[in-house]
Amino acid sequence: MITARDDLRRTFDALPDGTRAVSWWGQAWVAALEGPSHDAALLARGRTYADDGHVDAVTVTPGRIVAYVRGSRARPYRTELALTALAPQEWDELLEDMAADPAALAALLEREVPRALAGRLLPGAGDLVPHCSCPDPGRPPCKHAAALCYRAARLLDEDPFVLMLLRGRSERDLLDDLARRNAAHAAREQPASAPGFPGVPAREAVHRPAHLSALPPLPAPLDAPPVGAAPAYPAEPGAPDPLALDQLASDASARAHALLADGRDPIAGLSLWQDAVRLAAAQPPTSGLAASTRALYRQLAAATGRSPGDLARAVPAWRQGGLAGLLVLEEEWDPPAGPFDRAGPALAAAGHGPFRPRRNRLSSPRFQLRLSRDGLWYAYESDRDQEDWWPYGSPSPDPLTALTSHR
Structure with a gap:
């Protein structure tokens, strides 16, 4: 078994x-x-x-x-x-x-x-x-x-x-635990200082107040560099992180490709928080331990009014099932009678449990299964009796398959 x-x-x-x-x-x-x-x-x-x-x-x-x-x-x-x-x-x-x-x-x-x-x-x-x-x-x-x-x-x-x-x-437990601890370390770090170069927020630059007939003027361009090889822009004091710029460029390219392929924008309808989770989840799974990705998590969390720990937990939920996986992480609801009621006995018959029901969730001391509104089961795990649930595995219409799945 x-x-x-x-x-x-x-x-x-x-x-x-x-x-x-x-x-x-x-x-x-x-x-x-x-x-x-x-x-x-x-x-x-x-x-x-x-x-x-x-x-x-x-x-x-x-x-x-x-x-x-x-x-x-x-x-x-x-x-x-x-x-x-x-x-x-x-x-x-x-x-x-x-x-x-x-x-x-x-x-x-x-x-x-x-x-x-x-x-x-x-x-x-x-x-x-x-x-x-x-x-x-x-x-x-x-x-x-x-x-x-x-x-x-x-x-x-x-x-x-x-x-x-x-x-x-195990490797999976080890990397997951390290990612959580890195999120905690990132939350304790001081935020980066404000940029020292001229500019205005993008929202302010494109907003036209009712009493103005024209947009405010843009700031003057930076001084031209001396003759010779131009310095890289990210090397200027206070300039954006080059890795963050690369991440934004890569994301824009992926969105453009999706629009050309099927005419649909992958971020259409996402809230600011949901889009921040999507951006963080686009990083390679092991990159969450790198200093550059920790900085990205910190910046995205600050922009959405959430903590890096919230983002660290939301990222595996997004990788588990996209927007639907994130909704399962954050939403409780009351499922109708039927598959939810049959799941507990089926798990017990397979040698798992007991699981106690609460709304759309079945919980044991170590594992939890959550039923989505579209009928899929999502698996979560926690240290025994800690009630600190983290997503793992792949969703499935069968609760046993979801419980025993691995990334």
Whole structure:
């Protein structure tokens, strides 16, 4: 049966080529197992096993990494490496430090282990505890555990989120949590100062008061630059952020393309808040951790009278279902009898729940389902008993499918 926490288990049938760790964190992983061993010959045999493809599919869950390793006998041995998962308080402190450190965030988004936090994530000598069903358990690590260690190092080279999962957090949970913490950090930052270059607000420039027959004059243009290469306009003191200008240009281009394609403006009828959410949701999902996108969130929130935290919660709702997803986030209503009443028993029959009903919402201590006016179910999750609901997954007319969907 599929559950909503299947992201805490990953199985790798195809492993990266080679057995020599190429990243510094992959090499640190290998050293953690090799360090306590004084049998170089045994380690060499383990590497040969790994080179010869004796390690089958690798499964990673919080606290352990498991595979069947084929030795000299016909039946493979069940081999695992155990690594203590971090406690909730340790994760809380680590994520707070990561959210406050732009370099650490940048490293994680580049799929690297942040060096500043490596001491709390990577195992030290003796932290990796091997277990194997082979008849030689008295000489850890055995050659089968060594083979698994070398293959796992290549997995970490390719995807450091494997290490995060071993320590207890899935990639999706980790990035979502960091995005929320970044929103909180952005809310505490001071707003940018007013621009120092001449200009008037666009609304004021095109508005013609009833007592005037003409629009007010535009300000004088900026002085011409000296002869030679003209400086980039965004480099002028107080000028707009070049990334924000690029975002506006890209959005205008996308709207123009939509108008040419079907004659409909994608923002027609949107409120100021809804359009701000649409603009923020157009950013790549992982860019919410970057300083430039944090600044964009802060500016959009200020322009709409909302908080960056409100915007951070609204963005995944928009990505979940567009305007309809945002309405589900913000609107409660009383559905008629029928599909809503049948959803609770159907979920219980599938092994989920119990869910308590309230208007168009079904809630459990960890998950919530919301029914839209067009008959789709939207899934939300929260830390247990916190009532802090965040959207995830894809909407579906079937409540079980919506509950077990993942981004």
